[in-house]
Amino acid sequence: MNILILGSGGREHSLAWAVAQNPKCDHLMVAPGNAGIAKIADCVDLNILDGAAVLAFVRSQAIDFVIIGPEAPLAAGVADVLRAADVLCFGPSQAAAQLEASKFFTKSICDAAGAPTAGYGHFTDQPSAADYVRKMGAPIVVKADGLAAGKGVIVAMSEQEALEALDDMFSGEFGSAGAEVVIEEFMEGEEASYFILCDGRDVLAIGTAQDHKRVGEGDTGPNTGGMGAYSPAPVLTDEIAEQAMREIIKPTMAEMARRGTPYQGVLYAGLMIKNGKARLVEYNARFGDPECQVLMMRLGAQALDLLLACAEERLSEVQVNWAADHALTVVMAAKGYPGAYKKGTVISGANALPDSSSATCFHAGTAQIGANLTAQGGRVLNVTARAASLSEARTMAYDMVDQIDWPEGFCRRDIGWRAL
Numbered sequence: 001m002n003i004l005i006l007g008s009g010g011r012e013h014s015l016a017w018a019v020a021q022n023p024k025c026d027h028l029m030v031a032p033g034n035a036g037i038a039k040i041a042d043c044v045d046l047n048i049l050d051g052a053a054v055l056a057f058v059r060s061q062a063i064d065f066v067i068i069g070p071e072a073p074l075a076a077g078v079a080d081v082l083r084a085a086d087v088l089c090f091g092p093s094q095a096a097a098q099l100e101a102s103k104f105f106t107k108s109i110c111d112a113a114g115a116p117t118a119g120y121g122h123f124t125d126q127p128s129a130a131d132y133v134r135k136m137g138a139p140i141v142v143k144a145d146g147l148a149a150g151k152g153v154i155v156a157m158s159e160q161e162a163l164e165a166l167d168d169m170f171s172g173e174f175g176s177a178g179a180e181v182v183i184e185e186f187m188e189g190e191e192a193s194y195f196i197l198c199d200g201r202d203v204l205a206i207g208t209a210q211d212h213k214r215v216g217e218g219d220t221g222p223n224t225g226g227m228g229a230y231s232p233a234p235v236l237t238d239e240i241a242e243q244a245m246r247e248i249i250k251p252t253m254a255e256m257a258r259r260g261t262p263y264q265g266v267l268y269a270g271l272m273i274k275n276g277k278a279r280l281v282e283y284n285a286r287f288g289d290p291e292c293q294v295l296m297m298r299l300g301a302q303a304l305d306l307l308l309a310c311a312e313e314r315l316s317e318v319q320v321n322w323a324a325d326h327a328l329t330v331v332m333a334a335k336g337y338p339g340a341y342k343k344g345t346v347i348s349g350a351n352a353l354p355d356s357s358s359a360t361c362f363h364a365g366t367a368q369i370g371a372n373l374t375a376q377g378g379r380v381l382n383v384t385a386r387a388a389s390l391s392e393a394r395t396m397a398y399d400m401v402d403q404i405d406w407p408e409g410f411c412r413r414d415i416g417w418r419a420l
Contacts, residue, residue, distance in 0.1 A: 001024050003019060003025055003304075004031065004061070005028070005030045006069055006078070009364045009365070011288075012030060013293075014292050014296035014297070015292065019067070019304045019307075024308075029042045036361070049073055066090065068265075071147055071284065071285055074094065074285050075100070075101040075147060080093050088312065093261065095261040103145045110248075110252070113254065113255040114251060120184045123181050124179070126166055126167075130163055133159060136183070139158075141153065142156055142166060144169055144180075145179070146178070148178070190235045193209045193270055194268075194271055195268055197306060198264060199311075199313040202316045204310075208241065209294055210231075210419065211288065212227045212415055214227070215338060225379055229291045231295055231327050235418075247278075248280050249269060265286070268286065270283070293362050297360075298325060330412070331411060332383060347380070351373055360384055362381070380409060383397050390419055394415065
């Protein structure tokens, strides 16, 4: 098969790494890709938000299967354009991707489906939102309704912090994403991620993970896109996963189908777990980043078979073959992230790291400029390992981190602490 993956981050590098191992993959292309992806696939310059351009490229290159990595092309309807032209595609429609693109849409789905989630209010003007904050008190959660690159959620521990978050939202700091806000009750517990493939009819759980959102050790400081992750998540037991599937996932999928927008792709459910029960925090319409990296490290070549079965609406015919293993990834980021950071700094040692079925370094924001590997983003490398135990995987990952010479970079040294 000729396969095209859309995206340029660590998530897409890990997808490409897994897909390339499968003998069904004859030729792999990634648009636009990055310096790490370029070692295993052909990187192509393509506007992945332009469905017509993607379709023209697919036809010119005789692409058999398209895997959409990030949320932006899904929200832009790229999957719809491809499916309308009978191109086999992994990723939900624009209408179904509203589960991520609009927090209020998701809340309305949960209301209709009876899925347990946080109480909330939805606002389109700042005075009403501020009144609601004063009425409810803190702690409270303020969310930009639209896509804000993982940064539009503020867990406010004081009323003042919540009001300042509203100032940011309605002043345009998050662009159009903050034009509407959802304000939620603060849910106590431990958060974990549950990944489910959905083909419009059937569902198949493909793993659990837990990430570290805050920039500082001990889960302190501002929220980021994720500073590391591990899989499986011990807090998401088989019993809790079954409850989440029964009370949250399946009712959501049924409600989406009832509305005429069946969901097809990966559904990433962020769950808050307390006293043996899960409530929904949010849905994402794509694999998490960096959770995808640990899932792909564990799934390996079978990932392509699972994604194909999902796209071809035959999930009922496949199953996941798990090993009794654990994977952990450490994110190396540019100093200053998630605030301002410098681009173009040189990274040494990363290209010499192991690349095997149990240890590799996925690239997130890199470019090869001459002889130098350079940092081009906030989150730059995902140093990832798999082993029989989580502690062993963590040791392997940090051993690789210590082989990287990048004075302008940093990482957390406590990834996995909750489980360990």
